[in-house]
Amino acid sequence: MACGNLTAADQALQQAEALTRQETLAGQALLVAGMRAWYWLVGGNPDAASRWAEQVVFSPHTWTPSDNDVFLMQIRVYLAQQHSERTLDLLEQFREQLDRPGNIALAMEYLAAYAVALHQAGRREHVQAVMSRLLAMTEPEGSLRVYLDEGQPMKRVLQTLLTVPRGTQTTDLSPALSRSYVRRLLTAFEHHASRPAQHTSRTDASPLGAREPLSPQELNVLRLLAAGSTYVEIAQELIVSPNTIKTQVGSIYRKLGVNRRTQAIEAARQLRWL
Structure with a gap:
């Protein structure tokens, strides 16, 4: 739609x-x-x-x-x-x-x-x-x-x-x-x-078609992202460096086929990962 x-x-x-x-x-x-x-x-x-x-x-x-x-x-x-x-x-x-x-x-x-x-x-x-x-x-x-x-x-x-x-x-x-x-x-x-009506194929619908599972640590990061935490706050919560969090967020975005926090949250909700 x-x-x-x-x-x-x-x-x-x-x-x-x-x-x-x-x-x-x-x-x-x-x-x-x-x-x-x-x-x-x-x-x-x-x-x-x-x-x-x-x-x-x-x-x-x-x-x-x-x-x-x-x-x-x-x-x-x-x-x-x-x-x-x-x-x-x-x-x-x-x-x-x-x-x-x-x-x-x-x-x-x-x-x-x-x-x-x-x-x-x-x-x-x-x-x-x-x-x-x-x-x-x-x-x-x-x-x-x-x-x-x-x-x-x-x-x-x-x-x-x-x-x-x-x-x-x-x-x-x-x-x-x-x-x-x-x-x-x-x-x-x-x-x-x-723009004209588009006919989206399953391969185009990356968030809904995503199937590669997140690691337990990535799920923890995702939940904190959804709660509105910054990278620094997530790093403090999980006792890692902010650079590690940036890397893990990049992995989450890749697996979900998105490039923004809100897109990742919405895709994860639809996949019932949150």
Whole structure:
């Protein structure tokens, strides 16, 4: 779906749906159903996506990690329908479950959805604080996907950031906006919109196709990377030199077929290595 190849996405979803029925994997079945709802949104069937979203109910008291992705799929459906107030209520209700320092990739997805919902609701004074934090998290890694997945609503959010007077901050805690990074993200949107749909082969999908296992030490490094630790902090924790950590991180990236921390975290999550 990220490459615009809906035919291949439908085929992959049908295989995933068949596997969840065959193996009776209830938790995975809910996630696959959420992916199907996303497919309906992209493919122009919002009513079907809406029916799915209305049937899914979460509780902070029974929350499990497997709920994370499903909940964000539900949020994506509500954002597409511009149910901004309802979306904000849900995001604020489940903030503690999603905005977690130990799971950077999840926190970034949460902040992206939150910023779009705030923008849709006309709460522009809060958008800058949320986006400042998100940009500060993603700029060091050069992340693009978390923005592109939100589509045109996120593009509009980024455009409004360039109209904010320089040096303006919503709170003392929000970092200054990186206008050059915002412009770079907007350029990525233009490139993404102009490119033709791609037909990605299995050999191209390196994170999902990765199979070479990590060593126990590399898994320890990966977990600390996911927790947001710096190389120096990881070296101190594992009682090795920072140069050793750099070498091990390079090995992790090679095995996962990625070149950034956030990409490695997302690939490892999909492979259930974290």
